Amino acid sequence: MYNTTELKAAVEQHIENLGLDQRKPANLYQPMAYILSLKGKRIRPILTLLAYQAVSGANPMKAMNLAVAVEVFHNFTLVHDDIMDRAPVRRGNATVHIKWNENIAILSGDALLAFSMDLVTGDFPERAAPLMKEYTRVSLAVCEGQMEDMDLALQEHATIPDYLEMIRKKTAVLLGGCMSLGSLAGGADEEIVGQFREFGESLGIGFQLQDDLMDAFPPEGFGKQVGGDIIENKKTYLLLKAQELADPSQRKTIAALMAENSDSKVEKMLEIFRQLDIESHTQALIHRYFEKAKYLGQALSQKTHFEPLRSYLQEIASRKI
């Protein structure tokens, strides 16, 4: 049994052992090594390892290539999304298209996706075809989610179902993919894989809604700037729900606030959110997704070695890691 710290250290070590920074041409591989070295929490590979272990009962390290594939994929999306979003900073460091240039960012992003492919199937030859089928489904859904996010930003009348489907694809599908790929590699049948997938997606949507909520209503001592999404007019669940519940006068205020760029914009929008009790509405929706995950997790506990996965998720949910 490994604890979370050990799993994370093993993931870091395995990423380093890929030796990307030694490969040529340097302009292709250095950016790949760079983005992967901006150490995140490595939630996705750890979830993959634990889903594999839950099903197989085997040493989770056996799924390390698959786990790292998911992390490499995630970093491919970061590099390309940062170009599309014109984002200069990622995890406190310059983004790839800023540190190098846009062409290099496009190409090293491509190479990250290409590099991940063999990592998915290499250690599980007898399940390589279904693994690649699932990986393709996940990859395409993530691309669809990013496109829907860009589409949504330009849309006058975005709906809440549109938004939920977008965040499902853009962020939750990959968490579901960690679970489905890990369990598939571990030898699970279609039904179990499906439960793992849905479990991961439900959690993913819940986490994303939590992020949206914290942007407007951060918990005590939360370091981040409040209202970044409001300043950018991001069509989050909070804004869409407020537009839905607003009376004509409030709706006019929201529209006016979205057109302005004043210092008081955030405070005024939060005031509307408070009038409409948006925090409770959002919390209720988050609760529904987490309840669904809990229900699926209970079913999976009966059939798999689910405890390490459950306890890791507990750690994440309490934001200890």
Next chain:
Amino acid sequence: MYNTTELKAAVEQHIENLGLDQRKPANLYQPMAYILSLKGKRIRPILTLLAYQAVSGANPMKAMNLAVAVEVFHNFTLVHDDIMDRAPVRRGNATVHIKWNENIAILSGDALLAFSMDLVTGDFPERAAPLMKEYTRVSLAVCEGQMEDMDLALQEHATIPDYLEMIRKKTAVLLGGCMSLGSLAGGADEEIVGQFREFGESLGIGFQLQDDLMDAFPPEGFGKQVGGDIIENKKTYLLLKAQELADPSQRKTIAALMAENSDSKVEKMLEIFRQLDIESHTQALIHRYFEKAKYLGQALSQKTHFEPLRSYLQEIASRKI
């Protein structure tokens, strides 16, 4: 037995049957359908089908998903290369980043690569892992080749070996990949797969050098503009060989020509090429690659049903198609 026209028609039909233009979000899938609808010669998928048939003796149509995967991959590289090269036109039509925009081109290129993955392995579950390993090797090499091409353009002292390695990766590796993937899917062992791969790469380098040569010394009745590479100062084999063979005075003239943008630039550079007999030097090198391919082809003729592949390549070489 199918003839080339039938194989090409079947490839076109299969691409249409993917139904990309029906999928949502339209901003993601329409550009994918669009680039694939700009019908090229479909050389790569046809080579894949014929390599599969050569080894297995089976109906080549059984490898159609794999063949189309290679074509989809090729189109992924076109979409992203066109962004990087700021190319406005592809096969007489607007490129994706011009017809839509750059973000859409990045993302639909990504989705083409993602979409291709399952097509590679789906029909050959028992060989899915080695197929994906080979596909990953090819994909990474193509990314490396594109990066080396961009690096080379900025390099003061590019060498002929640098150039040959770049074109090997940028264009020949994918032709080799058609052969290696097709033969692997057909059940070939490592030795045969290796011979197919090298056969395809040798042909690919030969074809690329032929393209370079035709840019400067087109055959009678060749429609294309002469000297496009010269105008752009592209470091082709012809230019690098001329720099190598030039005496100090010719070397000075070449450098001066590269710095100028006059109407007579092409004619003056061609004059240097003629003085140094660059056409013969290039033809000699092309001949060496084609001889190597011929030699490998003869070996493969002993062990596989090679004739349809050989005769298709003859058609390509004589530029009938």
